[in-house]
Amino acid sequence: MTAIRVRELRKQYRVSEREAGLWSSVKSLVRRKTRTVSAVDGISFDIAPGEIVGFLGPNGAGKTTTLKMLSGLLHPSSGEIEVLGQVPWKRHADFLGRMSLVMGQRNQLVWDIPAVETFELNRAIYRIPMAQYRETLDELVDLLDLKAVMGAPVRNLSLGERMKCELTAALLHRPKVVFLDEPTIGLDVTMQRRLRDFISQYRRVHGATVLLTSHYMADVEALCRRVIVIHRGRLLFDGDLGALVGRFAAHKLISIHLATPCAGLAQYGELVSDEEGHVTLRVPKAETPRVTARLLAELPITDLTVEDPPIDEVISRVFTEGAV
Amino acid sequence: MRILRLLAIHLRLALSGALAYRADFLIHLFESLLEFGTGLGGLALVFSHTQTLGGWSAPEVVALTGVFFIVGGAVRFAVQPAMESLIESVRDGTLDFTLVKPVDSQVLVGLKRFEIWKLVDVLMGLAVLAVALWKLGAAVGLGDALRFAVALAAGGAIVYSFWLMLATLSFWFVRVENILVIFQSLYEAGRWPVNLYPGWLRFLLTFLVPVAFATTVPAEALSGRIGWEKILLSLGVAAGMLVLSRLFWKIGSRHYSGASA
Structure with missing residues (x-):
């Protein structure tokens, strides 16, 4: 059912359909182009x-x-x-x-x-x-x-x-x-x-x-x-x-808490926010496992989460790019 | 049954709305009196020079004036407001809500708006008609009265159908108020017997814009100058117009695409 x-x-x-201007308005009276x-x-x-x-x-x-x-x-x-x-x-x-x-x-x-x-x-x-x-x-x-x-x-x-x-x-x-x-x-x-x-x-x-x-x-x-x-x-x-x-998000967000402040975070991905040891990075979806592994290996990390971007963002990307 | 209930509700709403604007009543009463005054004054002037007008005596033309105001008042009371509201709702897209209701949309549209105070015209028309009848005296028989009632109802149906068809044009051409204005000015011609007009105009007023059936024919019936054949013709035209306008409505509302959001 x-x-x-x-x-x-x-x-x-x-x-x-008609072009702008008076003459085309007059023409459209006689013959109207339709689409x-x-x-x-x-x-x-x-x-x-x-x-x-x-x-x-x-x-x-x-x-x-x-x-x-x-x-x-x-x-x-x-x-x-x-x-x-x-x-x-x-x-x-x-x-x-x-x-x-x-x-x-x-x-x-x-x-x-x-x-x-x-x-x-x-x-x-x-x-x-x-x-x-x-x-x-x-x-x-x-x-x-x-x-x-x-x-x-x-x-x-x-x-x-x-x-x-x-x-x-x-x-x-x-x-x-x-x-x-x-x-x-x-x-x-x-x-x-x-x-x-x-x-x-x-x-x-x-x-x-x-x-x-x-x-x-x-x-x-x-x-x-x-x-x-x-x-x-x-x-x-x-x-x-x-x-x-999951299907349309091209990126994932990785947030990490650092034990000590570190420089050069931009090499891992696009820096979304960096506030007192709490950092969020935007990383292409396919790269996520590799970047996560690198982060864990190279930085003094106390906490790490991988999240999908906010749905608003995904939807607007779908709409603007018509991505499938 | 449901239609009567809907009619009652809409009339009640219109009345409570009208009572909220009582000044309108006085303004309209004044307007109406003025129009009657000039109309009847004009007649008095004409009949001070002649005994009959195209074969019509003074009381007969007064009766015609009464009919002219009754039908015109009824149109301004019920038909015109409903059709104007239809045209507005086509433009702003609120017709959607009417079309999704489980009641015939033509009926709902017809009940949408009433201008209560315009009933003043109908009442004054009735008063003028009563005076004319009193002057005509014994000349009006029972058969005449019956023919008059039938002719009036048929005339009303014809005018309604005509309005509906004009308003339905808004499904194709969104702005049609101007056409309504043309009809109103042609209706003005109905205050005189149509046989006063030259042939081509008489034809126009009888068949193209059927004003004659709404005013002249009922008034003729009252003064006993026509028999049942003409009444039957009037009924036939009314039935044809009702069917045609229904068809118009069906096709038009299917064509309606609504103001897109």
Whole structure:
């Protein structure tokens, strides 16, 4: 059983193209040159029910396009998608009623009225029975500490409060599949952690499948064991977050504690930090065993650890170089 | 059932929103009175020179004015705000949230926004119509009233479909507000009986921009100058327009790609 099944998914857009300048604008009125752009170019993956997966990629990688195809907003150019056993773009009420889409950059809450009114509206739209609505709302209000804010017009709320209300509105009908597109964007660290805990708890309690995109690696590290990385519309990696680092990190970090200060450490590798006998060196992965052996043999070392570089760094390297 | 509940909720929200801006009510009331005053004043001026206008007596044209304001007011109350909100949501991408709801998206879009105070126009239109009916007196029979009601409903459906098709164009051409303005100015032509206009314009107002079905035909039904054939034509046009606009909506919303994030 899979919750989400994607095979050879493609989405191409036709974009009109013209050079700068007035004359080419006039020409484009008559004959428009178009170019086909592949936003998503043949990706496949499966996600099991109850799994939470981080969906990573630089801006323009095709993340949002994929999420939109998964939630039925966009029609794929080719390939197959199945979410909860349904084809999303057919937009069956049965499918739409069991999934939810949250976009950190866009609001479904109505600006001028209190969030609780939008909740009521969603209760009618999703035909949530009163008892279940009360129970879910109480639970969400409690977890997110919403009591004080949901009665105020949305325009008076802070970004964090608004996002909490957005999530509540999106989860009232207890969706089985949740697509979160940068839910923590623009929030402070405390609020990010709060939302993260909440998402994780919702998934645990309701057994929901979650696909999350975020630019904050902390979100992904805290929530997702598995990540899918796409770049220029293609699948770059699908697997364990730890394995991602192992595979893409070209360097390792060696930290050593020295009994006595030593000079000439740069010959062993790139010096990252050197503070009172605690030194960190960046060394190419293949060199690590050899350098470690040399360090131990040649220097008065009291402690030595070999670590992977921070995940942020690895990811940004993947993105900038498109390395495979 | 669910649609009625959603309608009730949206109306309640619109009302509570409108009550928060009570000054709007006074401004709109003033605006509306002014428009009625000039409209009826114009009629008085015309009929001080003539007994009939293209075969229409004064009370009949007053009735037409009533219909013109009822339909126009209903459009400004429900149709226009919903369509403007649709165009905005296509541009800023929030239409996404409407499309992922398990309710027909055309219905949800239609319920999105109401301008409560524009109902003043409808009420004043009804008042003017009542005065005209009183003047017409016994001339209005039960059959006329029935034909009027059917013609009015068909006219409303036609105008709604027309608006929906114009607004749906925003799926292809993101900026379409200007087209809406054109429709509004053509609707103004509906305050006079269409048979006053030269042939080509009458054709335009009947079939291209079907203003005639929304105002002239119901008013004609009221004064007993048309039979069921024309009412059936009106119903046929309404049904055709509803189907066509539905098709437009289906194709358009499939074409919608959303403002990319």
